[in-house]
Amino acid sequence: MLARLVGIILGLILATSGYVVAGWGSLGNWATNLDLGPFEPHRPAAGVAAAMVGGGLIVAALLPRRKPRKRAAPMAFGLELQEPEAQTVVAPPAPEPVATSLQAHPTPELVAPSVMPVAAPVAAPQPAPPPRPPSFPELRARLVSLSREESWHEAARTLSAMKTTARTDEEMAIVYRDLGDFARAQGQMDDAAEAYDTSVSYARQVRQTRGDDESAELLAGSLSGVGDVAETEGRLDAALAAFEEALALRRSRGGREAGDTGAQRALSVNLERLADLREDRGHRMRALDLYRESYDIAGRLAATDPTRFGPDLAATRARLNELEAKIST
Incomplete structure (x- = not known):
């Protein structure tokens, strides 16, 4: 229109x-x-x-317009239907005779077409869970391994991860003791002293909570670090007090450290550190007694593992001979 x-x-x-x-x-x-x-x-x-x-x-x-004629709907394969008036009815052809051999067989029954089962929808694959962060003992073991390999850069990163992972007072005491050891190995004595003091504070809290051998060894290890730094800096009185308290804690085990080689070696080292300070003060007989006690412990350790503890025994024996020579003269 x-x-x-x-x-x-x-x-x-x-x-x-x-x-x-x-x-x-x-x-x-x-x-x-x-x-x-x-x-x-x-x-x-x-x-x-x-x-x-x-x-x-x-x-x-x-002028009036003619309406367009509707085309027939197309059939399959692109063919089209004929117009209704053009269709011709053709009679179906007569059926051909069936062979006798085929007529002998009965007509098969019609079978309903089988329905293909519909496959259940496949669930989308779930994303892999994120990796579990390492625990504190795992990080501690890794730190020990890296320290033996002298991989100090990776050791520093592991120490940072340990500090983040630590939750209890015991774990915090271990972290700061390890931080003190790391700083002392790098020659950073001020940082080492601060870390050892912090470790002692946490270790004393653990000792107050439970008075077992593990808490005694934890506090003794932190005190030994304090004594090492104080001796290096020339603060001999502070070093002597720290080593004396650490030795008292280790002796409190009453020989129960015999089955722990790490605790035995710590006791031997503690005895020798204290003996050296005693000798500097002129207490040679006291130092000699401490070295003899350390030598007995070092001998037992070397008998169980000569490769690991043999050098310690040789060093203790040489130091003991030196003290005995000084006293005899």
């Missing part, structure tokens, strides 16, 4: 313009002054052409 209206309006404009331009009539005086440019010599012909085109548009818009 809209196309018809547009055609009529456009046809009226063209027909009217052609009528005026051709000189058949005028609408006011505007057509006489209208310049057609290159078509000015052909003004009558241009007007007639415009009038004819406009009339044609009006006639075309007013």
Whole structure:
């Protein structure tokens, strides 16, 4: 309907313009002054052409239009249905005779087509769980291994992870004792002293909570670190007090450390540290007794593992001979 209206309006404009331009009539005086440019010599012909085109548009818009015929729906494989009036009914061909051998067999029963089972939807694979962060004992074991390999950069990173993972007072005491050992190995005595003091504070809290052998050894180890740093810095009184308290804690086990080689070696080292300080104070007989006790422990350790503890026994024996020579002279 809209196309018809547009055609009529456009046809009226063209027909009217052609009528005026051709000189058949005028609408006011505007057509006489209208310049057609290159078509000015052909003004009558241009007007007639415009009038004819406009009339044609009006006639075309007013004529009734035929409705388009609906095409048949296509069949499978791209074929189309024939028009209803063009279809021809063809009689089906007569059935061919069936061989006797085939007639002897009974007609099989119709079987319903089997239905393929529908596969259950496959669940989407679950993302792998994130790796479990290492526990505090695992980090501690890694630190020991890295220290033996002298991988100090990785050891420092492991110590930082241990400090983050530590939760109990015992774990905090171990972390700060290890931090003290690490700083002392790097020659950072101020950092080492601060770490050992912090470790002693946590270890004393553990000792107050439970008075077992493990808490005694924990506090003794932290005190030994304090004594080592104090001796290096020349604070002999502080070193002597720390070694004396550590030795008293280790003796409190009453020989129960016999089955623990680590505790036995710690006791032997503690005895020798204290003996050296006693000798510096002029207490040579006291130092000699301490070295003899350490030598007995070192001998038992070397008998169980000569490769590991043999060098310790040799060093203790040399130091003992030196003290005995000084006293005999």
